Amino acid sequence: METDPQAICAQLNALAADASLLAPGNLAGREEALGLVEWAEALVRLRKWEDLAALRRRAGSLRRQLAQVDRALFDQVRAGIRSGALRGEALRARLDPFTRYRRGERGQVHAGYDALDRLVEGVLRLGRPPTAQRALDREMIQLELTPARAVLELVDSVPLGPGDLFLDLGSGLGQVTILVHLLTGARARGIEREPAYCQFARERAAELRLKGVEFLNLDARAADYGEANVAFMFAPFTGSILREVLDRLERETRARRLVVCSYGPSTATVAAQPWLRPLGPTAAHPYALATFASGESLDADS
Numbered sequence: 386m387e388t389d390p391q392a393i394c395a396q397l398n399a400l401a402a403d404a405s406l407l408a409p410g411n412l413a414g415r416e417e418a419l420g421l422v423e424w425a426e427a428l429v430r431l432r433k434w435e436d437l438a439a440l441r442r443r444a445g446s447l448r449r450q451l452a453q454v455d456r457a458l459f460d461q462v463r464a465g466i467r468s469g470a471l472r473g474e475a476l477r478a479r480l481d482p483f484t485r486y487r488r489g490e491r492g493q494v495h496a497g498y499d500a501l502d503r504l505v506e507g508v509l510r511l512g513r514p515p516t517a518q519r520a521l522d523r524e525m526i527q528l529e530l531t532p533a534r535a536v537l538e539l540v541d542s543v544p545l546g547p548g549d550l551f552l553d554l555g556s557g558l559g560q561v562t563i564l565v566h567l568l569t570g571a572r573a574r575g576i577e578r579e580p581a582y583c584q585f586a587r588e589r590a591a592e593l594r595l596k597g598v599e600f601l602n603l604d605a606r607a608a609d610y611g612e613a614n615v616a617f618m619f620a621p622f623t624g625s626i627l628r629e630v631l632d633r634l635e636r637e638t639r640a641r642r643l644v645v646c647s648y649g650p651s652t653a654t655v656a657a658q659p660w661l662r663p664l665g666p667t668a669a670h671p672y673a674l675a676t677f678a679s680g681e682s683l684d685a686d687s
């Protein structure tokens with residue numbers, strides 16, 4: 386990275402003159418530009434350059450300008466969701482341009498985040514997650530968000546609609562639960578042991594006036610799975626807790642067919658369950674979305 390103040394100032398000036406950064410869809414470009422702004426501000430702070438007032442001002446004004454474009458984009462998508470106009474395919478058409486994932490590309494490795502995650506964070510207002518109130522017990526995994534493009538792959542891979550109940554076991558800030566509901570119309574239930582995350586997720590859903598979404602502040606071992614027919618987990622726990630939850634899910638299959646989707650390190654244990662069969666092609670990588678169904682091997686479109 387550049388460390389010469391004049392060169393950085395010239396780069397910031399070039400960014401300020403770059404009209405493409407003001408195009409609402411260029412979220413990724415703005416994120417990259419903000420990286421330079423942050424770098425400039427950090428250097429000013431660290432080196433206490435007194436003659437760098439101009440650099441500080443330039444960085445600050447560019448930051449404000451870019452943040453304003455982002456805010457307008459987030460507010461517009463948010464308003465569409467709140468009004469009920471942006472659902473299903475209409476919402477999907479707004480999301481797709483922000484990610485490299487393309488519909489039907491199964492088995493991709495979704496490591497790291499992209500501009501779609503920035504969009505989802507801004508639209509759902511996930512930016513200030515609360516501090517956890519409870520310590521994690523052994524075998525419980527802390528909060529980390531599923532990349533949004535893995536959720537797009539999930540809704541592309543699993544037939545879901547208003548007659549279904551989707552479960553996110555260890556739902557964190559609630560964005561998987563909310564997105565699945567918005568994109569498919571399925572009822573969606575997040576189960577989260579941490580009260581602060583659960584409350585945060587409830588507030589995000591209430592602000593968007595979502596009726597088909599709920600969050601239960603419970604341990605996944607004790608929660609009511611209701612009539613759930615699709616369950617998702619992003620490595621919420623390991624070892625005996627994971628085994629206990631999988632045993633509970635297996636018991637649910639006595640009443641109905643169950644689809645289990647997994648992302649992250651828990652996938653290997655899920656894949657080893659004798660009562661589950663791969664639903665469509667699966668990649669062996671832990672950060673590829675893996676989908677399974679109870680009973681016979683089935684295609685996603687059957």
Ligand SMILES: C[S@@+](CC[C@H](N)C(=O)[O-])C[C@H]1O[C@@H](n2cnc3c(N)ncnc32)[C@H](O)[C@@H]1O
Nearest residue numbers: 525528529530531555556557578604605619621
């Ligand atoms: C890796 S995060 C995944 C969050 C969310 N599903 C997502 O993908 O964005 C795991 C979450 O599981 C929660 N968790 C851990 N143990 C749990 C348990 N026994 N019951 C319910 N939630 C649990 C953690 O608090 C954390 O929010």
